[in-house]
Amino acid sequence: MEEVEAAVTAHLDQVSGLVRALSSELRSGIGPAADSLLAFVRAVDWTEPWLVCLMAFHATLLLTAVGLRRNANLQFFFLFLAYSGVYLAEKINIYLAEHWKSFANRNYFDRSGVFISVVWSGPLIFISIVTVVSSLMTLCQLMVKWKRAELRHRARLAGDKQE
Template structure:
């Protein structure tokens, strides 16, 4: 019984320590995160042609997704391609890390994949979220349309029985 009490006290101490660390992080605010983002943003040479092409690629995909919002099958294919791009991000990062001197002024492709995650996978995931939300909206509209048709059909059947 004493072992159980000691284990519970130790667990309570660990939880209290964890809560204290989390509350200290929350009290410090978003300042460190903002500083990290600003540092990341300024470390990139945004005038490099391949970065401009990458940003234009993501903007083009976003415009295509918005313009094709009523074509669910096309959007499904687009989301599969986006997920495939995210899935292949690690391999793309490795390939680009080996060949960065051919197209870039500096090596952005660290082994942890921060750069590729932020500028490749992040926008693709955002695009996928937009497609999922659009699909849910389309499904809701379809369910409402189906339910209205069902109610009209039931009304016709009940009128037919009354006559």
């Protein structure tokens, strides 16, 4: 029982430390976050062939998802594909960390997975958001068509009763 209490206390201390750190960063403004993002962008060699191919893959996937937005089955397939990619990001990061010399000039794949989250998971999550918004818009359009058809049907029935 004491071990559980100690573990819970340690976890609460860790969470409170994270909350304090987040709070202090939020009070300091967006400047430090923008500086960190800019430093990240400058640290990566975006001309490496594998990164160019990865960006092209994400762009193609996004354009395909937008282009096929009227097909609900393909939308759900893209959603499944995107979420599966995000789910597998940790395993992909581990594999790429072990084999980075065969395709990259530098090892970008740290244990915390920041790089893979930015260049792999981030775009996939964006694509899934676009897919969900597109699906919701299609659903809204379908609901409007359905309601109009229902109103036309009621008007026809009302017209038949009057005659």
